[in-house]
Amino acid sequence: MQNEYDVAIIGGGMVGSALACALGGSRLRVAVVEKFPADASWSAESVDLRVSAITRASQHIFEALGAWQGMAERRISPYTDMEVWDAMGGASIHFDAAEVGQPYLGHIIENRVIQLALWERLESIDNVTRIFPAGLESFEVDGEGVDLLLDNGERLRSKLIVGADGANSKVLEIAGSSVGGWMYDQHALVATVRTEHSHLNTAWQRFLPEGPLAFLPISDGRASIVWSCRPERAEALAELDEASFCKALGEDIDHRLGQITAVEGRGVYPLRLRHVDHYVHPRVALVGDAAHSIHPLAGQGVNIGLLDAASLAEVVLQGVEQRRDIGEVALLRRYERWRKGQNLLMMGSMDAFKRSFGSQQAPIRLARNLGLAIADRITPLKSAIMRRAMGLGGDLPKLAQPPRY
Ligand SMILES: Cc1cc2nc3c(=O)[nH]c(=O)nc-3n(C[C@H](O)[C@H](O)[C@H](O)COP(=O)(O)OP(=O)(O)OC[C@H]3O[C@@H](n4cnc5c(N)ncnc54)[C@H](O)[C@@H]3O)c2cc1C
Numbered sequence: 001m002q003n004e005y006d007v008a009i010i011g012g013g014m015v016g017s018a019l020a021c022a023l024g025g026s027r028l029r030v031a032v033v034e035k036f037p038a039d040a041s042w043s044a045e046s047v048d049l050r051v052s053a054i055t056r057a058s059q060h061i062f063e064a065l066g067a068w069q070g071m072a073e074r075r076i077s078p079y080t081d082m083e084v085w086d087a088m089g090g091a092s093i094h095f096d097a098a099e100v101g102q103p104y105l106g107h108i109i110e111n112r113v114i115q116l117a118l119w120e121r122l123e124s125i126d127n128v129t130r131i132f133p134a135g136l137e138s139f140e141v142d143g144e145g146v147d148l149l150l151d152n153g154e155r156l157r158s159k160l161i162v163g164a165d166g167a168n169s170k171v172l173e174i175a176g177s178s179v180g181g182w183m184y185d186q187h188a189l190v191a192t193v194r195t196e197h198s199h200l201n202t203a204w205q206r207f208l209p210e211g212p213l214a215f216l217p218i219s220d221g222r223a224s225i226v227w228s229c230r231p232e233r234a235e236a237l238a239e240l241d242e243a244s245f246c247k248a249l250g251e252d253i254d255h256r257l258g259q260i261t262a263v264e265g266r267g268v269y270p271l272r273l274r275h276v277d278h279y280v281h282p283r284v285a286l287v288g289d290a291a292h293s294i295h296p297l298a299g300q301g302v303n304i305g306l307l308d309a310a311s312l313a314e315v316v317l318q319g320v321e322q323r324r325d326i327g328e329v330a331l332l333r334r335y336e337r338w339r340k341g342q343n344l345l346m347m348g349s350m351d352a353f354k355r356s357f358g359s360q361q362a363p364i365r366l367a368r369n370l371g372l373a374i375a376d377r378i379t380p381l382k383s384a385i386m387r388r389a390m391g392l393g394g395d396l397p398k399l400a401q402p403p404r405y
Contacts, residue, residue, distance in 0.1 A: 005031045005129075006326060007316070008148055008158035010136045010171050012037060014052075014111065015288030015305040016164030017118035021065040022313035022399060024125035026320065031156060033148075037132040038116040044074075047192040048110035049267045051216060051224045053079075053203065053299030055106050057391025057400040058306045062117075064399045070117030071109055077219040078104040081202040087254070088209060099379070100386050105203070108216045108224065114302075131156075136170050141283045145327065160327040162285050162312070167274065169290035175281050181274035181293070186211045187234035188296055189227040191266045192218070193249065196258025199223050205297075206253055212297045213252050222264075223257070225249070226296055228271065238266045271295055275347060279308075279336040283327035287312055294347050303391055304343050310397035311338050342394055 007023060009016045012034030020032045042048070054062075062068040082105055085092035097105045122128050135151040139161055148156040163171025172179070199217040206213050211228030218224055227237070227249070237245060246260035253260075274293040279286050288305030315335040319326045387393050391400065 003154070003156050005029045005156060005158040007031070007160045007162060008033065008146065008156055009162045009164050011163070011165035011169075011288075011290070012115075012119060012122075012130065012132065013164065013166060013288070014114050014118065014302050015309050016162070017115060017122060018061060018065060018067075018306050019162060019164060019287060019309035019313055020128050021067060021118055021121050021125065022061075022310055023316065024065075024122070024128055026127060026317055028127060028316070028320065028326075030128045031158065032122065032128060032130050032132075033134050033136060033150060033156075034119075034130065034132045035135040037130070038112065038119040040116055042112065047075075047218055047222060047224060047264070048112045049190050049192065049224075049265050050111040051108050051218075052111055052114065052302045053106055053216060054109050054114075055300075055303045055389070055391030056102070056402075057396060058303050059107065060402060061306050061310050061399045062114075063403065065118070065121060067114075067117045067121045070120055071113050074113045074117070075110065075219060076113075077108040077201075077217055079106060079108060079201050079203050079217050080104045081200065082205070083202055083256075084205045084207070085254075086207045088207075095386050095389075097386075100383050100390075102390070104201075105386070105390055108203070108218060111302075136165065139171070139174055141281075146283050159325065160283055160285065160316070160332075162287060163290040164287050164309070165290055167272075167289045167293050169286065171284065172276060172286055172290050175284045175286075177276045177278045177281065177286070179274055179276050181272060184271040184273065184295060185230060186228045186271050187231045188269045188271055189225075189229070189234045189237050189266060190269065191225050191227075192264045193223050193225055193246070193260050194221070194262040194264075195223060195260055199257060204253065204256055206256075208252060213249075214297075214299075215253060215257065216299075227252070228295075228297065231270065234268050238268050273347065275344065279340055280329060280332035282329045285312055285332050285335060292343050292347060298389065300346055304339075304346055307342070307391075307397060307400060308335075308339050310399040311335055313399070314397045338395065338397075 006028040007030045009032045012032045023030045080097045082095040137149045137151045139148045146161045163169045204215040214226045215223040250260045287308040294301045312335045319331045
């Protein structure tokens, strides 16, 4: 019957589109509902203000889904090294992909490039219907399925509804899951900049008393910055004239890349930590930022969201093979058990990291400087940190595992 689906995914952003691709080719009928579909009307010259540091695990997912090529044809920026240092105390750590026998640590990719490549991939998948522009208005769950009402008046029926609708998730709101977390006293200012010296395909991150400042390398020589600082400073920096902005930025990055010669566009995002108590309810599952938001300091937010998507797809497809009802909460709990612990671990470590680097108390400053110095010298410890940050550790879903040739 028309408008009858097995899975209705709300949100065709990076995580929702990846989930839909992962369910592609199965016998499930899948709908993806998206309010603001990806569009391709940007000039190749411009760099999206929102970029993501994509781990090797996420790259494996995109490759397996057939979307990596669409990203590579637009712009992907591999980075081979990462330099992290503390403004208070001077300790530093350098990560080099060669130390773990890899060609690079990951890629910086514009969010719009990721979203568009996945969205385009969906066009050629027969069992997936893209419904756009349309937003979820409400839904009701009964014993057999879910009735959905969209804001264009359309009604859908499905066995499972998935909230991939980001941090202000409507699915989460209607499902009534409680959410824990807090606002950080930081906003992230993002911008694209040009620098006097080459970024050397290195991601640079300096921990300042107010928060971390990251320079992420773009393949054409520009850098995308994420400057986390007190909300009032972020707002003031966003309003500064170009020369004063470049001067302040150059000072905060310790002039490692020489002078900042130009800035293109600026945006400010409040930062918060959020985690829902339950990823699943009868006939409802949450993935990506709908389930959790994390500080961007280690660039893990969308990466853990993509692992959610790949894991949920694996669980649902196992359910299909076993002829189970895919909306059954006992089946969906496999997904929750798989992802919740790993996400909490990642969120907890990032939060501890953020707090440790935010502290100016002498003992904590000393401990973190010692910690950085030790980690930089002990090769097995450093390799373990790198492998984890590259997404190569942990209990990975099949799609995220390195391909076997
Ligand atoms: C400054 C900053 C830097 C970051 N850097 C990194 C990084 O380097 N690496 C990294 O891994 N992560 C990073 N993140 C985090 C990352 O951006 C998020 O984790 C990611 O965007 C989450 O993707 P998502 O698809 O779950 O949600 P979203 O990107 O929020 O997408 C949700 C989608 O749902 C749609 N939608 C919403 N409501 C509805 C509705 N009612 N009906 C239909 N559609 C709806 C929206 O239009 C949107 O397309 C960063 C975050 C910030 C703030």
